[in-house]
């Protein structure tokens with residue numbers, strides 16, 4: 381199977397990023413998401429401290445992956461975070477090189493902010509050890525979580541690793557996104573919020589329902 385193209389009948393995985401409370405994390409887990417993201421990037425409205433991250437990790441049921449998001453963090457910061465919080469995957473959302481992302485003994489995904497002329501195939505080749513490549517909108521000066529979409533038609537049909545689509549996804553556009561891009565997974569943050577850093581249960585449910593519908597599965601609320 382070529383990645384970027386999910387196999388026919390495949391279920392698109394869903395990550396909801398930017399959980400800041402145990403209550404929201406349990407709600408999105410109960411709704412059926414595959415992964416939750418914890419933001420370890422202090423300028424973000426969704427950033428959380430180690431105590432809160434530990435509490436969320438400890439509260440989650442099995443088989444919900446916990447992804448730690450970093451933006452150009454120091455190796456010390458990442459190691460200290462990993463020592464305090466058990467993370468299943470790292471998400472590097474800054475300008476990290478392939479070397480910066482490796483050596484933690486934890487799988488990682490590397491984010492690319494897509495703009496005109498951006499060569500995603502070359503980017504993926506540079507990050508060949510990444511478990512997947514996440515694509516997000518390019519907004520100057522803001523690394524992510526912007527709620528902005530981008531032109532999905534610039535994405536290549538084939539990549540050598542799984543593609544995670546993000547950037548301005550909502551329950552209204554994620555169906556079209558899945559049908560157009562056929563990503564391995566989708567990642568959403570602001571599009572399922574009721575306030576910055578607080579997730580809205582109904583929006584999360586509607587988002588999951590829209591993904592399932594686009595995959596060809598029916599999903600009861």
Ligand SMILES: O=C(O)c1ccccc1N[C@@H]1O[C@H](COP(=O)(O)O)[C@@H](O)[C@H]1O
Pocket residue numbers: 397398417419421424425426427449451473514516523524525526527528546547548549567568569570571
């Ligand atoms: O969520 C954040 O605050 C954030 C901060 C810095 C870098 C990335 C961040 N989130 C990631 O951004 C994309 C798109 O988010 P949105 O759905 O458009 O709000 C997503 O991959 C988040 O994981």
